[in-house]
Structures are given as structure tokens and as C-alpha cells.
Amino acid sequence: MLTVHEIDVFIQASHILRRVSLEVGAREVVCLVGRNGAGKSTTLRTIMGYLRPRSGRVELRGQPIQGRRTHEIAALGLGWAPEDSGIFTDLTVAENIEIATWTRRGGRPAAERLDLAYGVFPVLRRYMTRKGPEMSGGERKMLSIARALALDPEMLLLDEPFEGLSPTIIPSVSDGIAQITRLGHAVLLAESNIHHVPEYTTRLYVIERGEIVFAGTLDDAWRDATVLRIIGGTR
Amino acid sequence: MQVVFGVQKIFNLACGSFYALGAYVGVSAVGWYAAAGGPPALFIVPLALAGLAVGAVGVVIERGLLSFVYERDETFQLLLTFAVVLMMEDAIRLTWGTAPRSTAGLYLAYGQTQLLGATVPVYNLVVIAASLAIALAIGWLLTRTTFGRIVRATADNREMAAALGVDLRRVYAKVFTLGTALGTLGGALVIPATAAMSEMGIELIVEAFAVVVIGGLGSMRGAFVGALVVGILRSFAISIYPELEMLLIYLIVIAVLVLRPRGLFGGAGV
Numbered sequence: 001m002l003t004v005h006e007i008d009v010f011i012q013a014s015h016i017l018r019r020v021s022l023e024v025g026a027r028e029v030v031c032l033v034g035r036n037g038a039g040k041s042t043t044l045r046t047i048m049g050y051l052r053p054r055s056g057r058v059e060l061r062g063q064p065i066q067g068r069r070t071h072e073i074a075a076l077g078l079g080w081a082p083e084d085s086g087i088f089t090d091l092t093v094a095e096n097i098e099i100a101t102w103t104r105r106g107g108r109p110a111a112e113r114l115d116l117a118y119g120v121f122p123v124l125r126r127y128m129t130r131k132g133p134e135m136s137g138g139e140r141k142m143l144s145i146a147r148a149l150a151l152d153p154e155m156l157l158l159d160e161p162f163e164g165l166s167p168t169i170i171p172s173v174s175d176g177i178a179q180i181t182r183l184g185h186a187v188l189l190a191e192s193n194i195h196h197v198p199e200y201t202t203r204l205y206v207i208e209r210g211e212i213v214f215a216g217t218l219d220d221a222w223r224d225a226t227v228l229r230i231i232g233g234t235r
Numbered sequence: 236m237q238v239v240f241g242v243q244k245i246f247n248l249a250c251g252s253f254y255a256l257g258a259y260v261g262v263s264a265v266g267w268y269a270a271a272g273g274p275p276a277l278f279i280v281p282l283a284l285a286g287l288a289v290g291a292v293g294v295v296i297e298r299g300l301l302s303f304v305y306e307r308d309e310t311f312q313l314l315l316t317f318a319v320v321l322m323m324e325d326a327i328r329l330t331w332g333t334a335p336r337s338t339a340g341l342y343l344a345y346g347q348t349q350l351l352g353a354t355v356p357v358y359n360l361v362v363i364a365a366s367l368a369i370a371l372a373i374g375w376l377l378t379r380t381t382f383g384r385i386v387r388a389t390a391d392n393r394e395m396a397a398a399l400g401v402d403l404r405r406v407y408a409k410v411f412t413l414g415t416a417l418g419t420l421g422g423a424l425v426i427p428a429t430a431a432m433s434e435m436g437i438e439l440i441v442e443a444f445a446v447v448v449i450g451g452l453g454s455m456r457g458a459f460v461g462a463l464v465v466g467i468l469r470s471f472a473i474s475i476y477p478e479l480e481m482l483l484i485y486l487i488v489i490a491v492l493v494l495r496p497r498g499l500f501g502g503a504g505v
């Protein structure tokens with residue numbers, strides 16, 4: 001459903017992405033794995049329309065979306081949870097989640113979309129009236145993902161959903177994402193450590209200095225010496 | 236102004252000019268109204284209508300100029316809005332001349348009253364009540380309506396808002412228009428109590444700067460308190476020792492900058 005075809009992306013004069021290609025099919029979970037500064041966020045931000053590729057194509061359901069404005073891309077069905085969570089700190093948890101139902105109408109009714117969002121991360125219900133600054137890192141990540149889900153997108157882009165989380169909270173975030181995939185949403189997830197790549201991943205791409213250097217299953221990745229050297233990390 | 240700045244992250248100096256523009260158009264409107272023989276007690280009606288109507292120039296300026304510079308850096312935006320200030324000042328001079336214009340004591344049409352031992356024109360109280368009502372209405376708009384929540388989210392993180400389907404340009408245009416209309420309305424309403432001068436735009440910018448510093452940038456509650464502090468101080472200073480008026484405000488601004496650099500309400504958890 002999402003095809004990134006040989007995109008080259010520049011930030012000012014630096015050539016950040018070189019002919020990056022990847023594909024996410026309907027209901028697939030695809031991981032983009034790479035070290036810090038490899039170009040994961042740049043890839044996802046280009047898909048979301050924050051950056052324009054100098055060449056190459058980004059297609060959603062066969063329709064080119066590169067160069068379109070971010071809110072249009074969101075309306076076409078891509079949900080976005082950025083690295084820093086992007087929580088609106090001035091708004092309550094409930095308001096953060098509801099925004100998506102005001103801006104993108106149609107599809108499922110708002111109440112149903114909110115139920116889905118809270119259903120994936122039920123703890124959020126307890127914090128509905130709280131505001132951003134009173135939340136922990138894990139709660140922010142959950143809120144960010146739940147909010148993207150309330151947009152009722154066909155596919156979610158999650159930028160390092162486990163980054164900075166304590167080992168005790170990672171399973172609940174991971175379970176939430178698994179539940180989202182069971183609901184039928186495709187997921188493209190950026191991660192810097194292969195140990196954090198969920199076992200339900202359909203396919204994995206490794207990115208190094210702006211280039212895709214590996215594409216295959218998680219099992220193949222574990223058997224690939226180059227991959228392990230780049231993203232093997234430490235447990 | 237606080238709303239406009241917070242949402243657009245454009246330091247919009249032009250709001251002062253809109254204020255001045257509202258003032259001049261207000262004077263003219265009241266002039267025509269008097270010439271047409273309207274009852275003096277109702278002069279506030281054409282005044283407010285004129286202020287709101289001329290707020291429409293905000294749409295023109297937003298579409299014509301600002302919508303092209305949202306992505307540019309802040310210095311550029313600052314220069315552009317400053318150019319707008321200068322242009323509007325000249326336009327005002329060309330249209331209305333350089334001499335201050337006033338509505339010739341019209342504000343006394345509502346009589347005077349005693350308040351805390353001082354004689355105050357009732358019109359001033361009307362203006363204060365109107366400002367309070369407007370502030371409350373804005374507060375309600377921002378906290379209780381869907382549009383207001385979207386505006387606050389956009390002010391907080393515009394990239395994220397866009398990713399949630401918010402059309403930033405539409406929000407900017409609406410907020411800017413609202414801000415302009417409030418500016419021109421404000422200018423028109425205060426005019427009976429003072430005189431319209433082409434420099435009043437700049438003066439308002441200084442005052443707004445004080446409000447923002449005292450309240451803390453991007454904090455709505457702060458802006459409200461800041462405006463209140465500046466307003467109260469000014470009116471006290473004017474009635475007791477007019478020369479102190481601006482000095483007093485600067486002193487407070489300096490004190491706040493030294494003691495609470497982020498403003499009284501600014502910056503929690505940024």
C-alpha cells in the first residue's frame with residue numbers, strides 16, 4: 001500500500017538519503033532499522049510530507065504523494081507518531097486524542113475511533129483529564145500512538161516507539177502495537193536496535209548512512225553478519 | 236496579538252498598525268455619523284462596526300503577503316511585518332493627514348462618574364467592560380470550542396497538528412483575521428478617550444511587548460494577567476503622575492526579565 005521508490009533527500013546542502021526504496025503492504029509490519037543519524041526519521045518525515053525528495057517517488061495505494069502537504073497526506077490515511085511523541089502539552093490527554101476526530105471526518109464514527117484508541121492503551125483512560133507535562137515518557141509514547149490511531153488511518157508511521165523507555169514499560173507499548181496490527185492497520189516502525197524489533201515483523205530494512213543495505217525477514221537479519229555489526233547493539 | 240503570535244510564530248508587528256487603522260477609521264465613522272445626525276448616545280455602534288469592518292484588511296494582508304513567508308525564517312518575517320507597519324503609517328498619513336485626530340470630547344456623551352475618589356468618564360468604564368467581555372469570549376473560544384483547541388494545538392506544535400489533519404494555512408488565516416479584527420475594533424473603541432495619531436501603532440507594540448514579557452510568551456493566562464497589569468498600571472500612572480506612565484511599565488518589564496526571565500506564567504515544562 002505504501003511504496004517508497006529511490007528517493008534522494010537533501011537537507012540544505014547535505015545529501016541525507018540516497019536512493020532509498022522500501023515497501024509496506026496492507027496489514028504488514030515493516031521495520032526500518034539503523035543507527036543514530038542513519039536517516040530513519042528523515043525517511044519517515046519525507047513520507048509525511050515534511051521534506052520533499054529531490055528525486056524518486058512516494059506512493060500510497062499507487063497514488064503519488066510526494067510534494068503534497070502534510071495534512072492531505074494524513075487525510076489519505078497515514079497516522080504519525082514522531083520520535084519526541086509530539087504531545088500537545090497545553091491540551092488534556094482526551095483532547096489530544098479527540099483532535100484527530102475533528103480534523104478527519106468520515107470513515108468510522110468518532111466514538112468508535114476513540115474506543116479503538118483507548119482500547120489499545122487502556123491506561124490512557126485513567127489520565128484523560130491530565131495534561132502533557134504530567135505524563136511519563138511511556139505514557140507519552142502511548143498517547144502519541146493512540147492519537148495517530150484515532151485518525152483512523154490505514155497505516156501508522158511510528159518513529160522509535162521504544163526509545164528511552166524502561167524495560168518494564170516496553171512490553172505494554174509493544175503489545176499495543178501488536179494489537180494495532182491485528183486490527184488490520186499496516187505499520188512502518190523505525191528502530192535503532194534489532195533487539196527491540198518485534199517478532200511479528202513482516203520485513204525489515206536496514207539503513208546505514210542514508211542507504212538501504214539490507215532487506216529481508218527478521219530471521220535472515222539475525223543470520224547476517226553485516227546487519228548484526230550495524231544494529232546488533234547490546235542487550 | 237498573543238494568539239496570533241503563538242499560533243503563527245510570526246512576530247507580527249503589524250498588529251499595532253491595525254490598531255491605529257481602526258482608530259482612524261473609527262474617528263471618520265463617528266464623524267460621518269454625527270454629520271448624518273445620529274443620536275450621540277449611540278455613537279459606539281458605528282464605532283464598533285467600523286472597527287470590525289476594517290478588520291477585513293487583515294484577510295487581504297494575510298493572503299497577499301504573509302501566506303508566502305510562513306516557511307521563511309523569523310528575521311525575514313519581522314522585516315516584512317515591519318515594512319507593513321511603515322506602509323500603513325504612510326497610508327494613514329496620506330488619508331488622514333499628520334495632525335492627531337480626535338472625536339472632540341464625544342466620550343463625554345455618556346457622562347462622568349466618581350470612582351475611588353477620581354472622576355472617570357463613563358465611556359472609559361464601557362471600554363473596560365468591553366475589553367473584559369472580549370477577553371472572556373476569546374478565553375471561551377480557545378478553551379471550550381473545537382476550533383480553539385485546534386488553534387492551541389497548532390500553537391503548541393504545528394508539525395504535529397498538520398500530521399493530525401490540521402490545514403495550517405486555514406488556521407493561520409482565521410486566527411490572523413480574528414486578530415486583525417480585534418486590533419481594529421480595539422483601536423476604534425479607545426479612540427473617543429484619546430486621539431488618533433499615526434504613531435499609536437508603534438506605541439501599542441511597545442505596550443504589547445511589555446504584556447508579553449510580563450505574562451510569558453505563548454501563555455494565554457499570562458497574556459491576560461500581563462495585559463491587566465499593564466492596563467491597571469497605566470491608568471493609575473495617568474491619573475496620578477502621567478510622566479511616569481511608560482517609565483513604570485519599563486521598570487516592571489526589567490524587573491520581570493531579571494527575576495522571572497520566562498514571564499510570570501511562561502515556560503512550564505518547555
Ligand SMILES: Nc1ncnc2c1ncn2[C@@H]1O[C@H](COP(=O)(O)OP(=O)(O)OP(=O)(O)O)[C@@H](O)[C@H]1O
Pocket residue numbers: 011014016034035036037038039040041042043083192
Ligand atoms: N535539520 C537538519 N539539518 C541538518 N542535518 C540534519 C537535519 N536533520 C537531520 N540531519 C542529518 O541527517 C542525518 C539523518 O538524520 P535522521 O534524524 O534521519 O537519523 P535517524 O536515523 O532518525 O537517527 P536517530 O536514531 O538519532 O533518530 C543525520 O546525519 C543528521 O545529522
Ligand SMILES: [Mg+2]
Pocket residue numbers: 040041042083159
Ligand atoms: Mg530519528
